[in-house]
Amino acid sequence: MKKYTIRDVAKAAGVSHMTVSRVLNNNPRVRANTREKVQKAITEMGYEPNAMARAFVTKKSQLIGLVVSDISNPFYAEISRGIEDKAFDLGYSVIFCSSDENTHRTEACVKNLLRTGVDGMIFTSVHLKEPAAEKLIADGFPVVLVNRKLRNPNCHYVTCNNFQGSYDATEHLINLGYKKIGIISGYSHLSTGLDRLKGYKKALEDHGIPQRPEYIIETSFSADGGFEAAKELLVLKDRPEAIMGGNDYIALGVMDAAEALGLSIPEDFALTGFDNTDFAARSRTKLTTVSQKIYEMGSIAVQIIVDTIDRKNLDYAHKVVLNPNLIIRESCGYQLHKK
Amino acid sequence: MKKYTIRDVAKAAGVSHMTVSRVLNNNPRVRANTREKVQKAITEMGYEPNAMARAFVTKKSQLIGLVVSDISNPFYAEISRGIEDKAFDLGYSVIFCSSDENTHRTEACVKNLLRTGVDGMIFTSVHLKEPAAEKLIADGFPVVLVNRKLRNPNCHYVTCNNFQGSYDATEHLINLGYKKIGIISGYSHLSTGLDRLKGYKKALEDHGIPQRPEYIIETSFSADGGFEAAKELLVLKDRPEAIMGGNDYIALGVMDAAEALGLSIPEDFALTGFDNTDFAARSRTKLTTVSQKIYEMGSIAVQIIVDTIDRKNLDYAHKVVLNPNLIIRESCGYQLHKK
DNA sequence: CTGAAAGCGCTTACAG
DNA sequence: CTGAAAGCGCTTACAG
Numbered sequence: 132m133k134k135y136t137i138r139d140v141a142k143a144a145g146v147s148h149m150t151v152s153r154v155l156n157n158n159p160r161v162r163a164n165t166r167e168k169v170q171k172a173i174t175e176m177g178y179e180p181n182a183m184a185r186a187f188v189t190k191k192s193q194l195i196g197l198v199v200s201d202i203s204n205p206f207y208a209e210i211s212r213g214i215e216d217k218a219f220d221l222g223y224s225v226i227f228c229s230s231d232e233n234t235h236r237t238e239a240c241v242k243n244l245l246r247t248g249v250d251g252m253i254f255t256s257v258h259l260k261e262p263a264a265e266k267l268i269a270d271g272f273p274v275v276l277v278n279r280k281l282r283n284p285n286c287h288y289v290t291c292n293n294f295q296g297s298y299d300a301t302e303h304l305i306n307l308g309y310k311k312i313g314i315i316s317g318y319s320h321l322s323t324g325l326d327r328l329k330g331y332k333k334a335l336e337d338h339g340i341p342q343r344p345e346y347i348i349e350t351s352f353s354a355d356g357g358f359e360a361a362k363e364l365l366v367l368k369d370r371p372e373a374i375m376g377g378n379d380y381i382a383l384g385v386m387d388a389a390e391a392l393g394l395s396i397p398e399d400f401a402l403t404g405f406d407n408t409d410f411a412a413r414s415r416t417k418l419t420t421v422s423q424k425i426y427e428m429g430s431i432a433v434q435i436i437v438d439t440i441d442r443k444n445l446d447y448a449h450k451v452v453l454n455p456n457l458i459i460r461e462s463c464g465y466q467l468h469k470k
Numbered sequence: 471m472k473k474y475t476i477r478d479v480a481k482a483a484g485v486s487h488m489t490v491s492r493v494l495n496n497n498p499r500v501r502a503n504t505r506e507k508v509q510k511a512i513t514e515m516g517y518e519p520n521a522m523a524r525a526f527v528t529k530k531s532q533l534i535g536l537v538v539s540d541i542s543n544p545f546y547a548e549i550s551r552g553i554e555d556k557a558f559d560l561g562y563s564v565i566f567c568s569s570d571e572n573t574h575r576t577e578a579c580v581k582n583l584l585r586t587g588v589d590g591m592i593f594t595s596v597h598l599k600e601p602a603a604e605k606l607i608a609d610g611f612p613v614v615l616v617n618r619k620l621r622n623p624n625c626h627y628v629t630c631n632n633f634q635g636s637y638d639a640t641e642h643l644i645n646l647g648y649k650k651i652g653i654i655s656g657y658s659h660l661s662t663g664l665d666r667l668k669g670y671k672k673a674l675e676d677h678g679i680p681q682r683p684e685y686i687i688e689t690s691f692s693a694d695g696g697f698e699a700a701k702e703l704l705v706l707k708d709r710p711e712a713i714m715g716g717n718d719y720i721a722l723g724v725m726d727a728a729e730a731l732g733l734s735i736p737e738d739f740a741l742t743g744f745d746n747t748d749f750a751a752r753s754r755t756k757l758t759t760v761s762q763k764i765y766e767m768g769s770i771a772v773q774i775i776v777d778t779i780d781r782k783n784l785d786y787a788h789k790v791v792l793n794p795n796l797i798i799r800e801s802c803g804y805q806l807h808k809k
Numbered sequence: 810c811t812g813a814a815a816g817c818g819c820t821t822a823c824a825g
Numbered sequence: 826c827t828g829a830a831a832g833c834g835c836t837t838a839c840a841g
Contacts, residue, residue, distance in 0.1 A: 136818055147828045152820065160826055182587040184818035187526040188833050193586070194565070203551040208542040215541060215568055224586045226533075226563045229554055247532070247563045248521040354752075387752060413693075413726065415754045475834055486812045491836065499810055523834035527817050813840085824829085 135178045144172040155180055186248065195436060196244030197227040198237060198264075200256035206378075206406060206425060210255055210277060213429025221437050223250075232256050238263045251436040253429075257281055259320055273439040275449075277432040279322045287439065289431045289451040291423035293323050293405075296455035297330030297375070300403045300421055303457060304373045305338050307464060309401060313346035313371035315360040315381050324349065327377055327405065346371055350381065357384025365392055365400070373401035373463060379408040382418055382462075401463035407456075417461040424453050474517045483511040494519055525587065534775060535583030536566040537576060537603075539595035545717075545745060545764060549594055549616060552768025560776050562589075571595050577602045590775040592768075596620055598659050612778040614788075616771040618661045626778065628770045628790040630762035632662050632744075635794030636669030636714070639742045639760055642796060643712045644677050646803060648740060652685035652710035654699040654720050663688065666716055666744065685710055689720065696723025704731055704739070711739055712802060718743035718750050721757055721801075740802035746795075756800040763792050 137155070141148040146169060153161045154169040161169075172178075186192045195218055199207045211227060218225045226247060228240035241263045244252060251273030257264050259282040268274050268286050276288040304312050314331050317324030328347070335342055348363060350356030357376055364371060365388060376382030382404030389396055396402050404411055407422030435449045476494070480487040485508060492500045493508040500508075511517070525531045534557055538546045550566060557564045565586060567579035580602045583591060590612030596603050598621040607613050607625050615627040643651050653670050656663030667686070674681055684706060689695030696715055703710060704727060715721030721743035728735055735741050743750055746761030774788045 138818080148819085149828055150826090153827085156820085162826060165826080179585065181526075181818055182585055183522065183526040183529070183531060184833095185820080186587075187520075187522040187817090187835085188819050188821085190522070190833080192522060201551065202541070202554065203544065203547040205542065205544050205547065208544065208547040211566075212540065212542040212568060215566065219567075219582065224565045224567075224582065226565050227550075227554065228558070228563075229551060243558065243563065246518070246521055248525075383752070386754065390754070410749060413722070415725065415729070477834080487835085488812055489810090492811085495836085501810060504810080520834055523817095524836080526819085526833090527835050527837085529817080811841085815836105815838090817836085818833105820831105820833085822831090825827085 134181075135176050136181070137178075140169065140172050140176060140178050143176060144169045191440075192248045192250055193223050194247065194249045195223050195225045195433065196240075196247070196249035196252040197225050198230050198240045198244070198252060198254045198256075199227055200232045201229050202227055203229075205408065207255055209425045210429040213426035214253060214277075214433050215429075217430040217433035218437075221433065223433070223437065230256065232258070234258075234262070237261065241267065250440045251275070253277055253432050253436055255279070256321075259322055259325070273436055275432045275436045275439070277428050281322075284450075285448055287435050287449040289428045289435065289449075290322070290453070291428070291455050292452050293326035293455070294330040294333070296405060296421035296423065296457070297327035298334045299330075299455070299457045300375060300405070300419070301331045301334035302338070303419070303459065304375070304401060304403065304463060305334065305340065307401070309373040309463075310340055311343075311346070311369065311372045312340070312375065313343075313348075313364050313373070314375040315348050315350060315357055315364065315377055315385065316375075317352045317377035317381070318349050321352075324352070324377060331375060350377070352378045352380055354380045354384035354387065357381030358388050359384070361385040361388035362392070365389065365394060371400060373403070376402065376404045379404035379406045379411050379418060379420055382420070383410070383416075386416070396462050397464035403463055407458050411458075412460070419460045419463045420458050421455045422458050423455045428453065473520075474515050475520070476517075479508065479511050479515060479517050482515060483508045530779075531587045531589055532562050533586065533588045534562050534564045534772065535579075535586070535588035535591040536564050537569050537579045537583070537591060537593045537595075538566055539571045540568050541566055542568075544747060546594055548764045549768040552765035553592060553616075553772050554768075556769040556772035557776075560772065562772070562776065569595065571597070573597075573601070576600065580606065589779045590614070592616055592771050592775055594618070595660075598661055598664070612775055614771045614775045614778070616767050620661075623789075624787055626774050626788040628767045628774065628788075629661070629792070630767070630794050631791050632665035632794070633669040633672070635744060635760035635762065635796070636666035637673045638669075638794070638796045639714060639744070639758070640670045640673035641677070642758070642798065643714070643740060643742065643802060644673065644679065646740070648712040648802075649679055650682075650685070650708065650711045651679070651714065652682075652687075652703050652712070653714040654687050654689060654696055654703065654716055654724065655714075656691045656716035656720070657688050660691075663691070663716060670714060689716070691717045691719055693719045693723035693726065696720030697727050698723070700724040700727035701731070704728065704733060709739065713739055713741050715741065715743045718745045718747040718757060718759055721759070722749070722755075725755070735801050736803035742802055746797050750797075751799070758799045758802045759797050760794045761797050762794045767792065 137148045230237040280288040316328045319325040348360040404420035411418040476487045569576040619627040655667045658664040687699040743759035750757040
């Protein structure tokens with residue numbers, strides 16, 4: 132574990148430490164012959180450049196900060212994996228920090244990451260308004276949003292076309308014959324919640340089905356949220372024939388509520404989710420849902436942020452909107468539903 | 471965003487940069503009066519110390535490397551969250567690297583983390599033999615294992631008492647009257663798989679129930695693994711009355727297999743899992759399982775590694791073994807089972 | 810209690 | 826194509 136420096140290598144190779152530095156950085160201004168000599172010394176000694184010294188002098192840590200809602204949420208864990216893999220490929224490492232989607236903690240994360248010296252930050256879960264992220268962007272610090280975006284469109288982001296995904300799911304229910312369609316939506320101060328709600332409303336409108344306010348409930352993207360909301364929706368006198376969950380977790384909560392109330396899916400009402408999470412496909416669930424490219428979102432976000440880090444002053448914003456895919460399973464039935 | 475240095479602050483406060491450094495490091499050898507002057511300048515200028523310079527000169531990055539099986543697996547994501555939170559409290563940040571439990575990738579992770587300059591590494595998923603981790607330990611590099619341990623006991627680790635958890639679950643089945651108990655176990659080249667298998671065997675032995683080799687299958691800790699193994703176990707002429715899943719994912723696969731074969735749980739056979747994952751408690755699952763303190767394992771691992779980093783030459787190993795808890799749910803029935 | 814000197818291991822200019 | 830000089834922003838000794 133003896134630590135060699137660039138000077139040790141230089142001495143061994145009989146050159147100056149500058150030449151060693153050039154070899155290390157693949158600078159072409161080194162004679163092939165010299166390069167070989169140096170390379171040989173490097174491998175023989177098992178020399179490894181000191182990352183800290185390098186980061187210090189170049190002012191580049193090769194570190195990306197990831198502000199994630201909660202690393203223990205599988206959806207975000209999958210984005211994180213996409214981020215990790217691509218970062219690895221591009222020579223970066225990633226430091227994560229869970230914000231719990233809480234403004235105060237988000238600020239703490241940002242401060243912490245800044246202190247650590249990351250070259251840029253990726254946010255998975257901003258609110259439409261998120262002062263900590265907006266300040267960074269205003270300061271010209273490299274930032275990419277993934278999954279959710281800010282209200283202010285002037286920034287780099289990668290999202291799913293949530294509007295379209297939700298529109299497609301709604302239309303599918305309509306085509307099956309459902310007219311009384313409720314939605315348990317994620318909070319609309321989050322771009323994902325808002326866009327999915329908009330997609331739902333637009334599909335109803337396009338098919339001439341009037342909106343019914345009592346069929347729309349906003350809640351958190353969680354099974355508990357779905358459970359509570361479903362208990363309200365399912366005891367309505369004029370119960371919806373179909374319920375759209377803002378994501379698969381919400382749908383899961385709806386399933387629990389149905390079981391608690393003695394209702395069957397899809398016999399008593401149809402159900403859809405969003406995200407195509409692992410459990411959606413399981414034999415006990417069979418949830419119609421919208422799949423989005425979760426891993427890819429993370430991967431693309433890294434490409435953009437590295438781009439931004441390398442050529443600082445981009446004067447345009449990268450906006451990547453990925454197309455979702457409706458996955459049809461048994462939870463919404465396959466036939467025209469009549470009442 | 472103007473970046474000040476320690477010298478700018480010194481000039482503003484009318485002291486030497488050394489005094490500023492002392493204030494920054496809470497060195498007591500500064501007069502209260504001087505300290506205040508410096509503090510004032512620091513806050514007024516919004517000075518932030520340069521982490522890279524500090525890391526470079528102190529040779530301490532305040533970074534912990536986390537080699538995790540797969541960050542997108544909820545079990546590991548929860549460990550990671552425990553690690554993150556405690557690291558944050560202790561002034562460290564964590565860089566993760568997914569190994570996919572593959573020796574080659576594990577080596578790549580270690581190399582990458584070393585290059586990044588982490589002060590220590592935590593491994594969540596070592597095999598009983600894991601050259602990359604063992605080499606680090608042999609070199610005196612701070613390493614803590616969490617969840618799984620190496621065969622070589624001479625290292626720091628935090629695990630659940632997997633033997634006991636499995637023993638308890640087996641005994642519970644025996645007490646309910648089951649005698650034909652099968653196990654679909656995680657691979658026994660992993661300490662978790664091995665210890666759970668041992669607990670099962672010991673419980674049978676203690677209750678005078680002979681082992682039946684055809685009732686024991688090893689597979690990966692995954693739903694797919696459980697599914698395939700269950701299809702073998704459930705078509706045995708003398709089918710087991712109860713199946714123990716090596717973890718909840720395996721149990722989930724068993725449930726799918728049961729459904730595919732038209733069998734009901736617990737009517738046709740009882741089922742247990744391990745980990746008390748989120749879905750185990752859901753109304754469609756109701757899985758008897760063994761809960762372990764996943765988040766806490768991560769948290770404790772960080773305490774140990776920071777301890778190790780700070781006082782390098784510990785000559786004893788921290789070994790923390792947490793007690794699991796049997797959680798009884800409907801999947802194994804509540805009554806004496808007779809055949 | 811405070812400061813002047815030296816240096817951590819690299820890279821960025823500048824000469825040749 | 827190669828090297829000598831200077832410096833990144835801190836901290837670690839060493840003086841006083």
